Amino acid sequence: MTERFDFYTNTKVADGLGGAPGWPGIAPTWTSSAKDLVTTALGGSRVWACIGHGIINEVYWPSAGEPQIRDLGFIVAGPTGWHELKRVGQYRLSLMQPFVPIPRIVHEGEGYCLELDLSPDPLRDVVLVSFRLTGEDVKLYVLLAPHLGGSGLHNNARVADGLVAWKEGCALHLAADCGFSRASAGYVGFSDGWQDFFRHARMDWTYQEALDGNVALMGELSARAGVLALGFAGTREGARSLARSSLVEGFDSVQRSCAAAWQAWASEIVIPQTTDQLQHEAYLSAMVLKVHEGRTYPGALIASLSIPWGNTSDSTGGYHLVWTRDAVEAAFALVAVGCVEDARRVLGYMIATQQTDGSWSQNSFPDGRPFWTGVQLDEVGFPVLLAAKLAELGAIGRLTGAAEMMTRAIGYLARNGPGSPQDRWEENAGISPFTLGVEIAALVAAAEHLPAADSAYALSLADYWNERLEDWTYVENGMFSQTFGIDGYYVRIAAPLLEGGLCGRIDIRNRAGKSAPAVALIGMECLYLARLGLRDAHDRRIQNTVKIIDGLLGVQTPHGIGYRRYNEDGYGEHENGAPFDGTGIGRLWPLLTGERAHLDLLLGIDPLPYLEMMSHMTGASGLIPEQVWDTDPIPERGLEPGKPTGGAMPLVWAHAEFLKLLVARHQRRPLERLSCVDRRYQARRPEAVTWHWREPQPFDALPAGRTLLIENIEPFRLHYGFDGWDEVIDMPSESQGLSIHGVRIDGSALVGHSTIDFTIYSPESQRWAGVDYHIVLQSETGKGVSQS
Structure with missing residues (x-):
């Protein structure tokens, strides 16, 4: 017998013949x-x-x-x-x-x-x-x-x-x-x-x-x-x-x-005519997406076969998990290059792993077990967009359950939107232009596949959220306006409406408890509004915000322009190049170069230079990373400007963005753009017939001529009157579709009044709201609506 030393208990223990010393080894x-x-x-x-x-x-x-x-x-x-x-x-x-x-x-x-x-x-x-x-x-x-x-x-x-x-x-x-x-x-x-x-x-x-x-x-x-x-x-x-x-x-x-x-498998791939370098990168990208799909669980497409800064951690997490958003982004790219069957399997997996309430977990193991349990409403909307895209192409095939999935997902969005518990970067609750844009497009896309009542309600809610989008996420004459010579801009994310909305504060994750006013944080989220067909790329508000994006987030590297997720981002290496350890400095994301390029495409500008940039900001073999370094080289840490950091590589989402941009350049249209959204909005802000009031999403002024829908998740009784509680009426709620209950008051019934006063009684909980609400009823010459 030999002895080994137990470094956990500081004692010597007997070991079998031939056993190695040094148990249990250093921390893995x-x-x-x-x-x-x-x-x-x-x-x-x-x-x-x-x-x-x-x-x-x-x-x-x-x-x-x-x-x-x-x-x-x-x-x-x-x-x-x-x-x-x-x-x-x-x-x-x-x-x-x-x-x-x-x-x-x-x-x-x-x-x-x-x-x-x-x-x-x-x-x-x-x-x-x-x-x-x-x-x-x-x-x-x-x-x-x-x-x-x-x-x-x-x-x-x-x-x-x-x-x-x-x-x-x-x-x-x-x-x-x-x-x-x-x-x-x-x-x-x-x-x-x-x-x-x-x-x-x-x-x-x-x-x-x-x-x-x-x-x-x-x-x-x-x-x-x-x-x-x-x-x-x-x-x-x-x-x-x-x-x-x-x-x-x-x-x-x-x-x-x-x-x-x-x-x-590759014989089915269709790559548009392009340079040899970009064609090589396109075939490589398609292969990378395919590699990340499951076997036992077909369609389970994980985010990356890597663990960011893995040489500093033994975490069981990493990126080898299924994120609904990343998987659907990849499925759109597979559709783009002709791999429709692969995309259909992703949709089938989404249908199978949808939770009973209509949502998906923040991420999951390939077998469907949740890993993190947060909720991101864009991840609820994306599978709907994928189903609608395949339906639009006549490519659903024999896949069953898509309509039921869409109904459940849209019901979840209707009940829980427009604010999301987490944004697409998994950091903050509030209203993000990106997430809200996906929600609106999903409501419209699903409407064609829903029963009549649910369809009508989904479209009404989509119109309302779309009209209010700027009220909730665009600031007039904010803190960046004078610097960039503009009169307003979209924020990265506004706080939840009951926490101040545009006037609220946002916690800066990975920055040790730091927070900032919502109007002080800029991201690229608003660019998806043009990509989805909700706003025109030439829209003054988007053009205003792009000036800040290019000036504040964009960084020129020897290999092209990269963009940070947002100013003050803390997800990345420290200033000295030390690995991210819960705090750090956000670096450049090649996939955001692709997002910026999509806007140029919609403006009629050839995005070829951006494709070339993305193909240069790769590892030695062409894999596209999550992040690239954005400042002076640090050779001893392997950090070179415009080249991969210690974040994930490859990142499936980044390879998908490259493929979609390449094909969108050929088709002159983003892959996520749906015909039904184009028909309804024509890239313009609508005027909704009905405004939807709820306790979590209130407003205090209603434009003239609009119908007021006071709604709730549960049945209720509305007690209301006008102009200081005159003409008091009690009215029970009725089903509005998608399991929402409400009392609808037509615009004609509001004419001649200056305010509506109301409160709500819930039979299920047998209690009154405990507060009186008041909405100003604007005349045709009334001023703008409140931001709340």
Whole structure:
């Protein structure tokens, strides 16, 4: 028996023969989010692999939402010393075709060259790596860091006819067709293979196992050429069987099968005529979207096979989750390039995972389990827009349940809008032009598929919200007006109406409790109003706001113009380049370059320069990141102006934005633009026939000639009168559609009065509202309506 030291309890404990010292290892983290490539096979396989720094890292199994290893890397040792290849960073990655994610990676250093070919196995939960090392008197070592069950804690590793790891129903097996001359299992930071080389400049340790900790495995390969197989299963025996079965089939056969499936899928892709560079980026982007789709749960399209700033955290979150917004943005892009069946599967998944109240969770694992539980109303509206788009194209096919989904989603929006508990950046409650625009378009889009009463109500509410949009989100002569020579602008988000609306304050997330007036925060949210067809791109208010966007949020980099999400954003690296840790400074988002470009498209300006910018603000292999660096380079942290930061890469939403912009340039029309919205609004602010008053969304003045609808989620009795409680009337509410109850008072009944006074009694709770409400009834010559 040997002893190991328990760093949790500061005691020595007995260890089995051959057990590694250093239990439980240092605190685990994931690896860098800077990926070179993401890959999977199109078939029964349930493995997704990332390549970063020239090696495999963060392999996901049995869904794209479940990472199982930190990385699988290599050390080359020889006369010139030992070289860990991911740290050396001297490599080239190439693809046989941009839409076939089967890479060749060539590492070249002092006295050696290592050629790696990777291929997922379409039939098995296995990734194969063919290797060939050349050089004088050099040996190859493989390093494997398991993070089974989504964490580096409580993993077990053992040398047993290969390299083996297991934990609570998850197991992996790394086999080599040439076998291992020697192998060792250890605890990270104490007895792992890297520490062995760091201390001894050679492989000196051969520990048999390391249990219940942050573990790592190392093996010395018996030959300089061969094939590795990394297999996953619920048992150690199953993982071994899969890995060895894949080796038996042979790398060439597996690679040909994997490539053929990708080529067959890509034959459906339609890319508009463009430059060679942009065409390459387009095929790559389409592939990236496809890679992120689930197998067991088809249509479950996650946001990114990466963990932002993962090398600083062991979080089980990351971006390997399904966000309804990101998935639908990707589905629109798939429609754009002709992959309608893929988009239809996303819609089918949305129908299946909709909650009983009509909403979707903020994000979820691919199986539908919620991860974060916030509510973002744009995520409720987006699936409706996707269903309407497919219906408009006659592409719903045999998919059932779309109309029911739309009814439930629109009912949720009607009951809970226009303000959202969270905006699209998942930070603040209030009324955002982006979210409200999606809500309005969704109400109109769904109306064509709803029963008559529900349809009429949805259109009435859409008209009202659309007319009030500027009242709620546009400030006249605000704090930026004089600086930019304008008379008003849209805000990023207004506070909830009962918390002051445009006069309220907004908490600045990731800035340690800081807040700012709503009128002091600018974002690009209003640009979607033109994209959806709710406002004309030439509208003075949008043009005013764009002047601030370009001047305040846009940053010129050597690779193009990038934009921050909003001024004062705190989601990004610190000033010195240190990783985001809950606080930081927001950096530039390439997808926002695409949003800005869509406005130029609608203005009749060719957005080609923006497409070229997006294609330049990528990683070395063309993956588009979440954020790029926006200031002076910091080489020691790998930060270069206009190039990826430590945020997510690739970001599915960013690749989708690139594809949609490319196709919109060809069609001269945004992909999200629906004909029904165009017909109803013609990009102009409407005058709603009916104004909808509710306690959470009150107003205190009504324009002349409008119908007043006082409404509530539950049935109620309205007690009202005019001009100081004259002509008092009691009236029960009636169903208005979409499970909303209300009392409708026609404009003709309001003529001759200056105010309407009312209160509400709820039979269900058996109580009065406890407050008297008053609405000024404006004459034809009356002044403007209150902002509230």
